[in-house]
Amino acid sequence: MNDFSNVSSTLSLQGFDLPPGTIIPAFIFATLGYIFIVFCNLGLLTTIIVNKSLHEPMYVLLLNLPINDLIGSTALFPQIIKELLWDTRTIQFSSCVTQAFFIHIYATGAVFILTAMAYDRYVAICRPMKYNTIMNNAHLMKIISLVWLSNILMIAVLFILLLRLPRCRSLLTHTYCDNPSLLQLVCANTTINNIYGLMTVAVCQVITIGLIVFTYIQILIACFRNKRSDTRSKALQTCATHLIVFLIFECLGLFTITSYRLADISPHLRKFSGIAAMILPPALNPIIYGLKTKEIRTKASKFFQQRFNPS
Structure with missing residues (x-):
């Protein structure tokens, strides 16, 4: 257990x-799912970028969501597709x-990002x-810089703490790589890592959920004080869309984090929740915001009509 030289x-x-x-159908489903996510998020991204009328704070903040979704999807899907296509379950450290x-x-x-959008x-x-x-x-x-810089700094420290520890195992008990899975490969004291990981999750949850609530x-x-029913309806619809996206991600994400600390939970359920947390939000976000936000829906429709049906 103490010989790390041959790891x-x-x-x-x-x-x-x-x-x-089921391997071939799973491969086709994963490939089409990735293509769908990339197409929809690039479509939302392009719609906001090319239309100057959408260069407002609400849509500039929203612009960060498809960028983030593409980062997560591209980190996950190529490895899954490779595993299904070549029937390989190995990955370089x-x-x-x-990933x-x-x-x-x-x-x-x-x-x-969702918290920043709620503030807007x-x-x-x-x-x-x-x-x-x-x-x-x-x-x-300043808001966008704070979102990305605090995110990168927080995760960088998490992985600096991880990489300082020696490994003595090479079997990951998950379908993709994440910090809890990598920590299970370590044969050393991980107290600092666990404290920092739990602290960052707790602080992020308290701040984000507190601000959103x-x-x-x-x-x-404010909506119920507003006597104009059309203004109130539009405001509630916009907020309901945002709240649906946030709740979907929070429920899946928190369940995945908690599942690592529950010994009795089914490993298949842990796999499903982990994959769902990575697939559902990037697939649903552009659909929810694209269909529920009239301005985006209108601009996207005009954009694709001009590209595919110029006449």
Whole structure:
């Protein structure tokens, strides 16, 4: 247990344990799923970038969501597709750490971006007369910089703490690489890593959920005070869309994190929740925001009509 010199740089993944007859359908489903996610998120990204009328704080913040979704999907899907296509369950340690790093960037980034978007909606609905003053370009860039820099710094420290520890195992008990799975390969004291990991999760959850609960309570109060039914309806629809996306991600993400600390939970359920947390939000986000946000839906429709039906 103390001889780390012969530890292989190639790690073994537990895989999906699929019956032989389901491997090809699973490969097709994974490939089409990745193509769908990339197409939809690039479509949302392109729609916001090319339309100057969408260069408003709400849509500039939203722009970060498909970028983040593409980071998470690209970190996950190529490895899964490779595993299904070549029937291999191995991955290089360096590739595993890289995958885990970007998966954690995606997970933390999603929560931070959704919180920033909730703050924007709070200012727009509760302080509409000062919205342009508060959400000016300088303030908007500060919010976006804070989201990404705090995310990258937090995850970088998490993996610096991980990489300082020696490994004596090479079997990952998960279908993809993440920090908890990599920690299980370590034969050393991981107390500092566990404390830091739990602390960052707790702090992020308290701050993000606290801000979102506060903003939505204020938004609901402002909406019910507003006598114009059309304004109130539009505000509630926008917030409901945002809340659905946040709840889907939070439920899947928290269950996945908790599952690592529950010994009695089914490993198949852990695999499913982990994969669902990586697949469902990137697939649903562009659909939910594209279909529920009239401005984006209209601009996207015009954009694709001009590209595929110029006449």
